[in-house]
Amino acid sequence: MPSGNEIAVFEQCHANQLAVMLKGPTGCGKTRFVEHMAWRLGRPLITVSCHDDLTASDLVGRFLIHHDHMAWQDGPLASAARQGAICYLDEVIEARQDTVVVLHSLTDHRRTLSVEKTGELIQADPGFQLVVSYNPGYQRMLKDMKPSTRQRFVALDFDFPPTEREIAIVLREGGTDAATAQALVTLAHKLRGLHDRGLAEVPSTRLLVATAKLIAGGIPVRQACYVGLVAPLSDDLSLAGAMRDLVDLTFV
Amino acid sequence: MPSGNEIAVFEQCHANQLAVMLKGPTGCGKTRFVEHMAWRLGRPLITVSCHDDLTASDLVGRFLIHHDHMAWQDGPLASAARQGAICYLDEVIEARQDTVVVLHSLTDHRRTLSVEKTGELIQADPGFQLVVSYNPGYQRMLKDMKPSTRQRFVALDFDFPPTEREIAIVLREGGTDAATAQALVTLAHKLRGLHDRGLAEVPSTRLLVATAKLIAGGIPVRQACYVGLVAPLSDDLSLAGAMRDLVDLTFV
Amino acid sequence: MPSGNEIAVFEQCHANQLAVMLKGPTGCGKTRFVEHMAWRLGRPLITVSCHDDLTASDLVGRFLIHHDHMAWQDGPLASAARQGAICYLDEVIEARQDTVVVLHSLTDHRRTLSVEKTGELIQADPGFQLVVSYNPGYQRMLKDMKPSTRQRFVALDFDFPPTEREIAIVLREGGTDAATAQALVTLAHKLRGLHDRGLAEVPSTRLLVATAKLIAGGIPVRQACYVGLVAPLSDDLSLAGAMRDLVDLTFV
Amino acid sequence: MPSGNEIAVFEQCHANQLAVMLKGPTGCGKTRFVEHMAWRLGRPLITVSCHDDLTASDLVGRFLIHHDHMAWQDGPLASAARQGAICYLDEVIEARQDTVVVLHSLTDHRRTLSVEKTGELIQADPGFQLVVSYNPGYQRMLKDMKPSTRQRFVALDFDFPPTEREIAIVLREGGTDAATAQALVTLAHKLRGLHDRGLAEVPSTRLLVATAKLIAGGIPVRQACYVGLVAPLSDDLSLAGAMRDLVDLTFV
């Protein structure tokens, strides 16, 4: 349930054929937002999880060997361009810059995708839209998007949901009572405060829901928090100790 | 609409079979200038987006396996050399030096392209011309063109359009009223001044047009500037804050 | 024989389709715990030993060339998702991050695995569960899980078994008399204390059992300890000397 | 038009089957000298532009798959050895050392080329000669020829032509009047003096000719110098400024 403004901006981008970049921490709802917008706009959605080894061919397509000939198979990007789908590149910052560069001609006035191996130049369907996401909160020094790539996007900042909405989500999806849901969100706020003290990743709403499910399934509250919120996020003994202390303070 | 001088120099280069190098920031119109010149000179245009993984074979061509034989397929460079097209290598600085070296014999008195895999030596059509572009404003320390490659080009410096022309572009392509277009260009000038304070890439005319479209579509002006001009360009909190302040000062 | 709590948490995770991460030193029983849980839950178990060269294709599957056609063969991850098995990635921290990223869509609300080479989207069977393990005690500086991956797991901390249980294991599996079993576990505790003095890996229960077997087979006790507990763990002369001294003090 | 001495030395090397190494800056006429000598000696010339990705197979040859068999295709080096051609490796310093090593057996008393993939040992035709070139003026720290490779060549130092000859070349090939040709060469000498102040590559005779052509085509002199001599050679603002000042001083 994103706020109305993000929806309006996204709709305008779609109407004006502008690519969109979603920035925000892991698990704050970027993927669900794209799923929601695809449904709302009546467009198919094609998702690609980016990683270091993703090649341009993985996006554009390749020849496959059949019995007695080779046949071209569109990759997710070519497929989306042809059918007017929304193509969503999750964690685009993980992809190599040379892979990302194939997006360029699809994100300016040309809206074309050159398939060098077949010599075809795909003109994107009017409904085609490119959406990318990444988490600006870590690894900013090691990897970054090329400035000339950033220039091609309108950007939406995402963050964790506001307190009341996050409590409602934990309540609805986690299945605990209201007091526990509220305490879990309060604990999450405290744990997120450790970001400045070296915690690379802070607990997402997703982890809160997982922890709530364990509690609803009968696991004692503090142990559920240990295995659901503390142990996954750090191997550092002093950080884990500080997190456990916050758990113990919240659920005395 | 490039100024007449660039057109005259480009035409002389074409007439004298000299390769051309376009230098300038992202989104200042280099690609459109080449498209304009190709149309003006009545030459086909073949564009290649360069990246780290672009091999010499991608430019020259390769054998493809068919049902019962292998057939040679020209790459974009060989194809352009044969048919007398303008071959445009966008962001050539991203390509590996060993890929760029295949351009050498096409850019001196030989004007030939050696296809080692077939043993053919293609003599370029008189109308063939090589054009490359790159942005000298960033990553100069990491990648640079080989001096012996630079020697093979006449170079044209590009920059953002002058104020009046940029306002006219935003007005015509972005669809806002004249006052907003003027204010957006004024804001762009202020934001471009942050280049010396660490902003790797400054807002292009393209981003101004995108922002104007959002405004014309009903998004509030300041929010349109945040998502169209600020958020795409930096993840740095203090830089983004400074940019937002400039937005707020411009659209009080 | 893991303690009841780990079993309860694991069962709740399985019931709620949550992925599980097992953290702990080598040889403390993580693999056996997963085998036990698979048996208890009546699920097939598919184990993958992770390493630097493990590709996404190794997990998802690949085309194999047959006499006159190519046929798809599911990898262990696709196979587990289809049949509702527990898929156990041992020492996941050894795998490359780009390989690990294929796990993402299987560990959030989607529970899907996209097979890009065939265009298939596998919806995981309700019984499918992902389990990963790693040893947080070494190489933490060189390799680490991506924070956005950690967010997808409930984590269980493992350690060596408590003294009495470890003695019982050595007694039962190693075949020595009770006094020797007890002395071996006492020695292990002393050797594990060298972890802070530079011993990268401390002796596991597995090594204690191996040493006990040698003793039961007639090898003199101290020599069995030298070849079973000291020599495998370090090439450093002073560390090995300190370890031998501890052996000699234990078995005077 | 090289001076008589280089021709005599080259002819003696050819008569004595000695390999030749041409050293000198880009665009000073090394390639044309080899073309001239090949014509003078009545030998075919085979040129290879070296780069980082040039493999031994690219030089020696490879098997190509045909309809129902594989056929060997000689590479440029094997072809030259068989037919007694001059094989010219341009910018040999760009090639990897392991590629260069295949030249060894062709440049000592053996004069053979071992084709490992076919088991053939090609005995070079008496007319075969190997010629390599490189520019010692830059990147000397990063790449260098193996000492054991250098031992196999007689070396000729090249430099830009003397003033009078360079003026004659600009006049004849560039098509300007004599005063402009003289002024351009004077300017070139000044610009070449910036080599010690950080200009990686100084303007070659080739660039002077290109600039002269632009002037002859109607481009104003100073602008022609800016796009033909200044902008191609440096992105550094202060260096480009110094170069523009020299242009303005020359053509007041």
Next chain:
Amino acid sequence: MPSGNEIAVFEQCHANQLAVMLKGPTGCGKTRFVEHMAWRLGRPLITVSCHDDLTASDLVGRFLIHHDHMAWQDGPLASAARQGAICYLDEVIEARQDTVVVLHSLTDHRRTLSVEKTGELIQADPGFQLVVSYNPGYQRMLKDMKPSTRQRFVALDFDFPPTEREIAIVLREGGTDAATAQALVTLAHKLRGLHDRGLAEVPSTRLLVATAKLIAGGIPVRQACYVGLVAPLSDDLSLAGAMRDLVDLTFV
């Protein structure tokens, strides 16, 4: 002729299906010891020389293309597991860690080898045993075994044979008279003392035997020592000088 204790420990390891690690300098008899134990235990021996490029497929097996189909061919590890052979990985420390990791499931309670390419899970024959060797004396800083791999072995320390036995070996295999054999071993002890002064590798028994053979063949004693013991071991002039001095002192 290893001492009885190593044989007893090895036999117990074989009886208890424990993997064995042999540590010691080059040429001290590790390979021969394994050959002896294989003969003594009546097991086939399969030896693999490890190196940086050894892949898991080299150990496990691969598909080979035949006339009209592909057939699986077991690698040495799979072959040894099936037939109950001793599989000996010589200089295992040279192999990449990701290759070594395939050994894991064969060295714990599972004793299985997963052949991912065929989907087969090989259950090792009861007679199968894994033996690895390496030299802890050099390159310890660059390469090391993963701690989790070391945990899987019983380790035997090897060193050069004691004086009397080494003299007997040189006498029997080298063919010199007794006085020369004794002097050679005395010299070897002195040369081995240079290990602490920077000699990366000290002379093995193998080199002593080679030198003795040259002497028996008529080469003067000191020259045989120069070419057989000094020149192979160091290119350092001062170290070689010190070694020559020791030769001259021994054979005045």
Next chain:
Amino acid sequence: MPSGNEIAVFEQCHANQLAVMLKGPTGCGKTRFVEHMAWRLGRPLITVSCHDDLTASDLVGRFLIHHDHMAWQDGPLASAARQGAICYLDEVIEARQDTVVVLHSLTDHRRTLSVEKTGELIQADPGFQLVVSYNPGYQRMLKDMKPSTRQRFVALDFDFPPTEREIAIVLREGGTDAATAQALVTLAHKLRGLHDRGLAEVPSTRLLVATAKLIAGGIPVRQACYVGLVAPLSDDLSLAGAMRDLVDLTFV
């Protein structure tokens, strides 16, 4: 014409099936010595120029695809082992250590070569002998032979021929008069003294012969020395200046 001692040692090594390592500067006659010994011993000679890209398959052999089947083709090492040839690896230090490791089983008591791709174990013919060479004078810090490889060779030190013999060689092969030959060798001795002052490679007898040929062909003596002895060996201006000064002092 090597001195008798090297021949005797080599013959003893051949008779005792010991591998030989030739150490010495480039162009001092190592290759010719091996050719001479092969002729003298009546053995075929198979030479491999080593480089960074030489794989174990290049040495051992590979499958080649024919019309309707794959056929194995022995590499030079396997071929030499079968037919009892001398296999000479020139500049072995250039090869990767993982390639060199395949030599191990051929250089100890086993004298076998394991062909993993076919499962064959080649037992070397009694006449087979392995010879390697390298130049210890440079790049010693970057590349070095593994100590465990060095242990497998008897080593012969080579150097430039003594003065009288070198003069005779220059006289006979270079075709100049006796005084010039003598002066060239004197000059070479002076130039070789620059080794300690930074000259990576000093002039070999081969370069002296090439220079002599140019002189015999009519090139002025000093110019012949410049192009034959100075320019090939260094791009460093001060070193080249010092070398030219030595030329001018020798041929006043």
